[in-house]
Amino acid sequence: MTDALLTLEGLTKAYPGVIANSDVSFSIKPGEVHALLGENGAGKSTLVKTIYGLVKPDTGRMMLNGAEFSPANPRAARAAGVAMVFQHFSLFEALNVAENIALGMDNPPPTGELAGRIRDVSEAYGLPLDPGRMVGDLSAGERQRVEIIRCLLQNPRLLIMDEPTSVLTPQEVDILFHTLRKLAGEGTSILYISHKLEEIRSLCEDATVLRLGKVVATCDPREKTARELAEMMVGTSLHTPEREGGETGEVLLSVAGLSLPAPSDFGTPLKDISFDLRAGEVLGIGGVAGNGQDELLAALSGERAVPPGMVRFKGRDIGRLRPNARRALGLLAAPEERLGHAAAPEMSLTENALLTGDTREQLTSNGFIKWGKVRDFAARVIDAFDVRTPGTETAAGALSGGNLQKFVIGREILQRPEVFVVNQPTWGVDAAAAAAIRQAILDLSAKGAGVIVISQDLDELMEISDHFTALNEGRIARIRPARDLTIDEIGLMMGGAHDMAEAIV
Amino acid sequence: MNIRLEKRPAPSRMLLALTPLLAVVATMIAGGIMFWALGANPAEAIRTIFWDPLFDETFGAYSRPQLLVKAGPLILIAIGLALGFRAGIWNIGAEGQYIIGAVVGAGVGLAFYPTENRLIFPLMVVAGAFGGWAWAMIPAILKTRFGTNEILVSLMLVYVAENILASVSSGLLKNPDGMGFPGSRNLARDYPAASNLELIPNSGMHWGVVAAFVAVIFAYVLMTRHKMGFAIRLTGEAPRAARFAGVSPTRLVLFALGTAGALAGMAGLFEVSGPAGQISIDFGSGYGFTAIIVAFLGRLHPVGILLAGLLMALTYIGGELAQLMLGMPAAAIQLFQGMLLFFLLAMDVFANYRIRIGQREVA
CATH class of the missing domain: 3.40.50.300 (P-loop containing nucleotide triphosphate hydrolases)
Structure with missing residues (x-):
């Protein structure tokens, strides 16, 4: 456990009428792409919000690099090296890329310098992005790049990605995965949330499966079939739809x-x-x-x-x-x-x-x-x-x-x-x-x-x-x-x- | 130690039912303190407002009938307003519709003066309803055709209506035998065919009160058993789902504003031909605005509105009594009525939230 970047121990968070997380423990190693799997309502969002300082757990603790980690707010989490790309973007369409990125930073550098750094990072990770373009003109995939680059500029040690591919075309997914693998290769850990099982099988090395707020399994997703992963999430065996090749009519x-x-x-x-x-x-x-x-x-x-x-x-x-x-x-x-x-x-x-x-x-x-x-x-x-x-x-x-x-x-x-x-x-x-x-x-x-x-x-x-x-x-x-x-x-x-x-x- | 409000997963049904009662109790307490500060005995003031109008040996005989006289128009108007409020259509101009209904209805009656015919009064009721309906159609059509805000338009039309009232009471409808005083002939006193008198002596029961009770029953059936009531509730709760269900927003706006206008217009007609007696400059008495409080106090539910209308009427009569007996200023009575709505809205918070008292979570 000593070599883990982030360790969660017994995290529990209850809301009125529902226990979102119950005694959740797992750890993420440096440079690892770690999948967090679970159905809607399994407690994935609450868990990542806890790591990102948006939610305080009722009990349990977190360790980051061997030190106690309890961020009071997202700013503290960012300062400790945790960055997050949300499913829904928070960008201003009427501002350009550099301005949007500056708005999301705690200490933005001067505009000219920032534009240069955006270009450097975007080239280094294969995420082409012109700092001067208006966000309103960008595609969903390009907007996501803005969010990712905003995170990368802070040199995070842990990058959390919440359902990143739901808005992307297959080609854009390929680009994203290329970037994520490169980041992981450089030692950045990635916590990857998705319900697209094939993606997880091709990208992640380790997976934690949540069901009803509890960790029900951990596995190496590359060694499992998508069906096995789905059954772990649901807890029952799955029925595959069958079609009886119908003739089409009028x-x-x-x-x-x-x-x-x-x-x-x-x-x-x-x-x-x-x-x-x-x-x-x-x-x-x-x-x-x-x-x-x-x-x-x-x-x-x-x-x-x-x-x-x-x-x-x-x-x-x-x-x-x-x-x-x-x-x-x-x-x-x-x-x-x-x-x-x-x-x-x-x-x-x-x-x-x-x-x-x-x-x-x-x-x-x-x-x-x-x-x-x-x-x-x-x-x-x-x-x-x-x-x-x-x-x-x-x-x-x-x-x-x-x-x-x-x-x-x-x-x-x-x-x-x-x-x-x-x-x-x-x-x-x-x-x-x-x-x-x-x-x-x-x-x-x-x-x-x-x-x-x-x-x-x-x-x-x-x-x-x-x-x-x-x-x-x-x-x-x-x-x-x-x-x-x-x-x-x-x-x-x-x-x-x-x-x-x-x-x- | 700190106090926090925490949202309930679902509103507490028990509290939703209880809040009107709790609001009345809280109003009595806060009002009692206010009366005490004004130098009156709080218990006596509360008793004068809530108890004496009904049970005092001296005043009861006079004020008991007043309860229905005052509650009738409040209930009739509030029933119509609630239909719109349930669907998120905010008709704030019932006072204007009430005035125009009275003017048009009284105008029709006066046009027949001095003919005696049993059909004249029903015809006036129809005319009154038509007047209120037509006045409400102005914001309705402006909203459906041009997307204007019905709150502003209906409210501003109240002031137009008041000016029309002032104009006709010293012009078109002025009593020719009135020796130059503004105001129409007195329908209740001088024109039997057009008068809306008490149906049972000393009960306060006139045709407007009957209409209010009928409206309560109709509204109840409409809201619980009829497609239109379902469309109204659906639009209020989920406008997009209503559109998906095939509800036409235009028809709904026309129906809700039209019905509210017609009921307010009828209330105006019953008032002018009965308790008020004549069209005069000061005919508008604020029923149209007070009915908004009644609608919310009654939780926009027909039976609730019936009870809220009676309660509000009681505070009117009791308030007058308190002015007379204890020398309370009129403003204090209005403040007292305002507290009722204030506490109701405040109590609603507790139906949706619960109070948590305790230590802040350790960060």
Whole structure:
């Protein structure tokens, strides 16, 4: 233990009603890439926030380089050599790269000197970045580089990375891994948080698995299969979705030249999107978040009206139809954001069943709600999709993410959609629930429905799609059969082609 | 030793139900201290406000009916406001809708003077509702068409309404036989077909009180059993989910503001044809603003509003009694009513947070 850079001993942190970390102990060696694995809610975030000085543990202690380490705030943690790249960037779009980096430093050097140091570091680690560019013009991958370089300028001994690849194309992931390996080679330790198991297997030498706040396993991820790692996280064996290669039939949904302006300053305009969706087909739409996924779903679900002729359902122009009129025809949707969009968190599951179920399940008559029937519908969803809840009157917000997602997906699937559009069906869902949801989507298509799955999880899309395309800045790539695609081709479709040339070192 | 507020995982339902009662108790205590500072006996002052209006042998006979007379319009207006408040639509201008409803309704009645026909009063009620509805449609349409803020527009329209009131009471609707004094004919006294008199002698019960009770029942059914009530609650709790569910925000704004305006307009009409009797410059009595307090004190729930309206009416009557009997200034009574809302909002904090007293965590 003496050669460890950071040692955690018996860290425990409880919040009202939940124990986030319970007696967590492990250590990270110098120059090691250490993975922290666990499902959502397993306590990974609390643990790294403890190391970074954002959370104080109730009991337990930390040792950094053999000395007691209890940072009172992130500034103290940085001073001790701990740096962190967050999943969500904290950058100002209207400032340039150097200015953003200076803002995040405790003692920024003069601008000219800083720009020089940014160039040096970015070249040394193969992260090309021009200090004078506006952050607003950068891609997500480039923005992450800004955050990483901001950390590297402090010469950290431990770099914490929280889900760094969720916003990156496969090519950008390669660049990042190249950098991380180089850093580790120079002796910097990296604590790497991700739920993408293949990444962890290729990058990390050691892994600590958390479940319900406790360390349940430590292993060398290179010696395990992704499936074994997933089973350690979940604690049960996993079911792999199966598809029965369905024949595709008539065109159900036809989108032709769909263009829509951005709904707000922060939205993405849709540009000339065209595709046909056939009965029995699963169309996977990949792409990095913020490239028009929400906007496409809103245009298909009817939350936003569309100019005439752009969206047809079985040949009928439905662009002006509102959500319930589209539901009546058989076009159902499940948005990405569970709390506040797909479901109302403060309302009961019964009330949330009414939220989309009214039209097709006839839950009202003359405007009056038949609560008994609504409750039955909610109970059927809970039953059919194994939603773990005390009952139908539980508030949606009280369910775990995975259980609520099963409820949201089940609510739509039980209404027998002819076309089902779903955005991020398994985002933040544990592996067992994700497998169940994917199987339900495949079963639906086997029965002759057309399904559009919008997702950032490429493995998921490859597993369930017949055809694949990607959204990039509101446009879609040419649609290709999914089975012939290589990961490189997918990356190019996702728009990873830009600025690749200079980046490959 | 320090005191911290810690967020509860979920709001305490028991405290949510209890806070109105706790707020009343806290108001009595703080109000008692204030009355004591003003030189009165606090116990006597509290008794004068809360007890004497109902049970005093001398004043009870006069003030008991006043309870319903005052509570009727407060409840009727607050029921309408709560529909919008539940959906995050903030109609602050009920006072204006109340005034315009009274002016339009009274105008229709006066146009028929001195014809006696049983249909005149129902027609006035419809006209009053229409007046309030039309006045509320101004902020509603400006909001849905141009995205203006309904809080500002509805509030500013109160002042427009007050000026219209002043203008018609010394112009268009002025009593021709009034010897030059501003103000319309007295509907309650001089025009039986247009008067809204007590239905049961000495009860205070007039058609406006009946309408308030009916509105409570309708609102309750709407909120618990009807799609529109569900749409209102959904919009208030998760606007994006409401849009996904197919709720049209435009229709909701028109419905909520329109209903609130119509109810406020009806309340104005019942008032002008009954307790007030005539259109006059000082007809606007602040019911439209006090109803906002009533709506929140009643937790935006129809039954809660019914109780809150009665309580608020009691403080009005009791406050007048305290001015009369104990020489308390009117401002002290208004302060007392304000404390009620203040303590209610303060108590709400404890439904969402709990107090932790203890040592700070060792850093």
